[in-house]
Amino acid sequence: MNLETLQSLHLKNDNKIVFVVMDGLGGHSMTPGGKTELETAKTPNLDRYAAEGITGMLDPVLPGITPGSGPGHLGVFGFDPLETVIGRGVLSALGVDFELTGRDVAARLNFCTLDANGIITDRRAGRIPTDLNERLCQKIRDKVKLSDGIEYFLLTESEHRAVFILRGDGLGGDINDTDPQQVGFTPREPEGGDEASQRTVKYVKEFLAQVRELLADEQPANMFIARGFAKFDPLPTMQEKYGLKAAAIAKYPMYRGLARLVGMNILEKPNDYEAMFTQLKDNYDDYDFFFIHFKKTDSTGEDGDFDAKVGKVELIDEWLGQIRELDPSVLVVTGDHSTPSYFKAHSWHPVPTLLWSANCRRDAVTEFGESSCNAGGLGRQPMKNLMIIALANALKLKKFGA
Amino acid sequence: MNLETLQSLHLKNDNKIVFVVMDGLGGHSMTPGGKTELETAKTPNLDRYAAEGITGMLDPVLPGITPGSGPGHLGVFGFDPLETVIGRGVLSALGVDFELTGRDVAARLNFCTLDANGIITDRRAGRIPTDLNERLCQKIRDKVKLSDGIEYFLLTESEHRAVFILRGDGLGGDINDTDPQQVGFTPREPEGGDEASQRTVKYVKEFLAQVRELLADEQPANMFIARGFAKFDPLPTMQEKYGLKAAAIAKYPMYRGLARLVGMNILEKPNDYEAMFTQLKDNYDDYDFFFIHFKKTDSTGEDGDFDAKVGKVELIDEWLGQIRELDPSVLVVTGDHSTPSYFKAHSWHPVPTLLWSANCRRDAVTEFGESSCNAGGLGRQPMKNLMIIALANALKLKKFGA
Numbered sequence: 001m002n003l004e005t006l007q008s009l010h011l012k013n014d015n016k017i018v019f020v021v022m023d024g025l026g027g028h029s030m031t032p033g034g035k036t037e038l039e040t041a042k043t044p045n046l047d048r049y050a051a052e053g054i055t056g057m058l059d060p061v062l063p064g065i066t067p068g069s070g071p072g073h074l075g076v077f078g079f080d081p082l083e084t085v086i087g088r089g090v091l092s093a094l095g096v097d098f099e100l101t102g103r104d105v106a107a108r109l110n111f112c113t114l115d116a117n118g119i120i121t122d123r124r125a126g127r128i129p130t131d132l133n134e135r136l137c138q139k140i141r142d143k144v145k146l147s148d149g150i151e152y153f154l155l156t157e158s159e160h161r162a163v164f165i166l167r168g169d170g171l172g173g174d175i176n177d178t179d180p181q182q183v184g185f186t187p188r189e190p191e192g193g194d195e196a197s198q199r200t201v202k203y204v205k206e207f208l209a210q211v212r213e214l215l216a217d218e219q220p221a222n223m224f225i226a227r228g229f230a231k232f233d234p235l236p237t238m239q240e241k242y243g244l245k246a247a248a249i250a251k252y253p254m255y256r257g258l259a260r261l262v263g264m265n266i267l268e269k270p271n272d273y274e275a276m277f278t279q280l281k282d283n284y285d286d287y288d289f290f291f292i293h294f295k296k297t298d299s300t301g302e303d304g305d306f307d308a309k310v311g312k313v314e315l316i317d318e319w320l321g322q323i324r325e326l327d328p329s330v331l332v333v334t335g336d337h338s339t340p341s342y343f344k345a346h347s348w349h350p351v352p353t354l355l356w357s358a359n360c361r362r363d364a365v366t367e368f369g370e371s372s373c374n375a376g377g378l379g380r381q382p383m384k385n386l387m388i389i390a391l392a393n394a395l396k397l398k399k400f401g402a
Numbered sequence: 403m404n405l406e407t408l409q410s411l412h413l414k415n416d417n418k419i420v421f422v423v424m425d426g427l428g429g430h431s432m433t434p435g436g437k438t439e440l441e442t443a444k445t446p447n448l449d450r451y452a453a454e455g456i457t458g459m460l461d462p463v464l465p466g467i468t469p470g471s472g473p474g475h476l477g478v479f480g481f482d483p484l485e486t487v488i489g490r491g492v493l494s495a496l497g498v499d500f501e502l503t504g505r506d507v508a509a510r511l512n513f514c515t516l517d518a519n520g521i522i523t524d525r526r527a528g529r530i531p532t533d534l535n536e537r538l539c540q541k542i543r544d545k546v547k548l549s550d551g552i553e554y555f556l557l558t559e560s561e562h563r564a565v566f567i568l569r570g571d572g573l574g575g576d577i578n579d580t581d582p583q584q585v586g587f588t589p590r591e592p593e594g595g596d597e598a599s600q601r602t603v604k605y606v607k608e609f610l611a612q613v614r615e616l617l618a619d620e621q622p623a624n625m626f627i628a629r630g631f632a633k634f635d636p637l638p639t640m641q642e643k644y645g646l647k648a649a650a651i652a653k654y655p656m657y658r659g660l661a662r663l664v665g666m667n668i669l670e671k672p673n674d675y676e677a678m679f680t681q682l683k684d685n686y687d688d689y690d691f692f693f694i695h696f697k698k699t700d701s702t703g704e705d706g707d708f709d710a711k712v713g714k715v716e717l718i719d720e721w722l723g724q725i726r727e728l729d730p731s732v733l734v735v736t737g738d739h740s741t742p743s744y745f746k747a748h749s750w751h752p753v754p755t756l757l758w759s760a761n762c763r764r765d766a767v768t769e770f771g772e773s774s775c776n777a778g779g780l781g782r783q784p785m786k787n788l789m790i791i792a793l794a795n796a797l798k799l800k801k802f803g804a
């Protein structure tokens with residue numbers, strides 16, 4: 001449904017929608033025919049929400065496609081991840097909690113080592129410690145200036161990784177990587193694929209030339225190579241797309257950034273699960289929609305630690321029990337993708353999902369798990385549909401057509 | 403997902419994918435509430451694969467749309483049959499095992515009977531025997547020559563049916579049928595809808611004029627009427643689209659042709675089921691992907707012979723038991739469409755499908771049948787997704803996005 005049609009259906013009311021995203025929620029059995037992490041975990045609250053609600057299996061991108069965190073969250077936020085591609089540089093900027101504007105071009109920079117002839121001898125400058133990265137970035141910010149009033153931002157990520165943002169009018173992001181992808185070569189010259197990007201290349205070159213001079217005596221980090229230049233094209237906000245005043249409760253920069261990308265208000269960084277619930281409660285009256293992000297179901301899956309993932313699911317289940325006292329109009333529990341401990345990685349498997357609302361039509365599913373959700377009333381469908389279904393259950397959408 | 407994005411996700415490994423297509427697999431009960439052919443058949447191997455794998459109901463074109471063999475197989479090969487239309491002439495050429503090139507325009511020809519005034523009195527020339535068709539085609543090939551070095555091929559299909567292929571640079575297929583669809587009229591003049599097709603019409607007219615003169619004294623087959631002109635536009639190959647070296651094991655020309663259309667290597671025509679397995683085993687190390695086509699589940703369905711279709715399913719089930727010893731990374735069993743004996747024809751019903759792999763997330767289905775597959779983990783989805791899901795389970799796809 002296009003933006004304009006969707007906007008014509010907006011209906012204002014005070015009903016609350018709470019989206020709980022358990023990162024990498026979907027799992028897999030460790031032995032053929034065994035239970036998944038979610039099926040192994042004791043989840044009395046999830047099971048009760050499932051029994052009282054409607055469940056299904058949702059595909060973040062397409063059946064068979066393994067999503068990164070960016071595409072995964074775009075699906076949860078109701079965007080088609082194949083049509084809404086976020087460039088690598090933009091994702092990196094989101095990942096350091098940087099607030100991008102529509103005048104920004106972002107890229108990922110890696111400190112590297114050049115020899116006396118300008119040949120790259122180490123593409124990661126020996127993975128320098130983060131505090132050296134910070135010191136060098138500070139030195140650069142102090143000395144390097146660009147012409148024509150073009151602003152730049154240089155932010156340390158970790159080890160050899162940094163993020164570079166150019167800000168100005170009429171900039172373009174169609175610029176090749178200067179990283180030649182192997183040692184033994186000089187950094188490639190940046191070139192622009194269109195007029196705006198050619199104009200932008202001028203400032204990239206200015207920046208890199210000054211950096212090279214400034215870091216000439218440093219070892220091993222004496223230069224940058226750049227990757228993933230991308231112009232930031234702001235997406236429709238949650239307010240514009242759904243008529244929702246939305247808040248994000250998330251600890252990790254990438255997910256705070258992804259929420260910022262769709263115009264959510266980012267609440268203060270919570271330190272623990274208790275703080276997350278306090279934030280939800282304290283801000284409950286001020287927003288229509290809450291995105292709450294739990295990371296550990298993904299990281300334990302990436303570690304291949306089945307039991308740890310089961311433990312995290314159980315902790316979050318306990319946390320979820322408290323939502324009942326707030327009595328939201330709609331509670332959704334889903335993931336941005338699957339991260340089975342069996343694969344130690346993101347996977348393509350669809351994500352078990354539940355929607356709990358007085359207005360949903362209950363299905364027969366009484367447990368929240370991959371196998372049970374196959375038979376759920378949401379069926380198997382694209383993740384991007386979920387936001388609209390939630391809006392409907394919150395009675396925030398008018399009839400389409402007469 | 404567009405071709406370029408899909409290509410960016412290719413991952414090479416030695417894992418094998420075996421696609422077994424039981425033509426017209428889906429069935430129907432003969433009495434309300436009864437079992438289908440597949441549900442009636444004793445299928446211990448299919449049931450075990452289903453129990454150990456994941457199942458679902460797949461729509462070859464769209465729910466409610468009855469597919470021909472062309473669209474049905476395009477869906478299985480991962481193409482959208484609505485966007486990838488194969489002209490009738492091209493399908494006819496595939497059906498006689500003709501190897502088309504990108505310089506070819508194909509059409510279906512029917513021998514017809516003209517009276518002394520050039521009026522069509524029989525659009526099928528009394529359905530002449532195939533050997534007369536062959537004799538006449540040979541006579542034409544011996545005598546009829548085209549100008550400008552344009553090549554043509556004329557191939558007997560059966561009875562009054564033949565296939566005509568023009569080969570040359572810059573030809574076009576936007577040419578109307580010369581068949582007026584009823585007797586009592588002269589054949590229509592061919593006209594081209596664009597410049598390339600207008601150019602092509604010149605050679606069509608040369609051909610038809612010479613044929614008319616040459617066959618003037620023949621009875622009843624003294625002329626051709628032409629239908630379904632189509633330029634052959636080569637599709638992306640399995641190698642290009644999926645990075646797969648693919649082989650086809652199929653006895654019947656149409657299916658060999660459809661596999662050729664997507665660049666599969668067509669193995670020698672097998673005479674029986676045993677030969678099909680021998681071919682698979684003997685070529686197993688040389689390919690990433692095998693398409694294996696069983697025809698009889700369709701033809702028995704077309705005959706309305708429920709018991710015969712049950713028998714064929716049981717034979718193929720036995721055959722499928724042998725696949726286990728090859729231990730492919732992914733085994734898929736599906737059909738190109740349903741052909742219920744009850745309808746004696748192709749039908750629109752979705753196709754029961756199973757995917758067996760160590761990497762699939764098992765569902766609760768333990769029998770391979772229409773009713774049971776409704777509850778499977780693949781859910782109900784378009785057939786065109788199946789190739790991508792198989793690639794994922796064979797670990798041949800990278801993560802999409804960061």
